[in-house]
Every structure is written in C-alpha cells, then in structure tokens.
Amino acid sequence: xxxxxxxxxxxxxxxxxxxxxxxxxxxxxxxxxxxxxxxxxxxxxxxxxxxxxxxxxxxxxxxxxxxxxxxxxxxxxxxxxxx
Numbered sequence: 583x584x585x586x587x588x589x590x591x592x593x594x595x596x597x598x599x600x601x602x603x604x605x606x607x608x609x610x611x612x613x614x615x616x617x618x619x620x621x622x623x624x625x626x627x628x629x630x631x632x633x634x635x636x637x638x639x640x641x642x643x644x645x646x647x648x649x650x651x652x653x654x655x656x657x658x659x660x661x662x663x664x665x
Contacts, residue, residue, distance in 0.1 A: 602627070606636065612662045631663075640664055 583593070598604070598613055604621045605613040605662040606627035615621040629636045 606630070 583589075597612060600620070602613060602615065602623045604610045604625075606624060606629065608630060613620070613645065615624070622652070624636050627636055628634065629640055632640070640663065642664050644662075
C-alpha cells in the first residue's frame, strides 16, 4: 500500500471475518480473499449499489502474485469495489 501512496495513517485495519459478509454489506472497503474460498462468496452476494449479484467488473482485484507479495498456500487476492 505504501508503494501506491497509501500511508498507515490513511487506513483503519480491522479483523476480517471468514464469511466475507462485511465486504458486500459495505462495512469494510477492502478485503483479502483466497480464490477458492472467500472470493467465491462475493459473486453469490448482492451488490447494494446495483441490487444485482456482484460481477467481476464490480471489483478491483489485486493478485498478490503480480505484485511480488504472494503467499505459498493458494492464491490470495485483494478486493476493493470498483468506482
């Protein structure tokens, strides 16, 4: 985040629940997800902005493999709602 100009004083870190309910509800602005688990839950959720199920184009997805901070287990993604 700091490479993108986002400082630690600009954010509030919160404990993210496994069920991802806080992300579609808008309670959190960004989330971390595994492709086989938490990410799969988002398209099953209604986007409150559209009233429709979330679509991939509704999200900004950061693949940690692409930015050099990947973890060994599975494929982690960072999610943020597209504006």
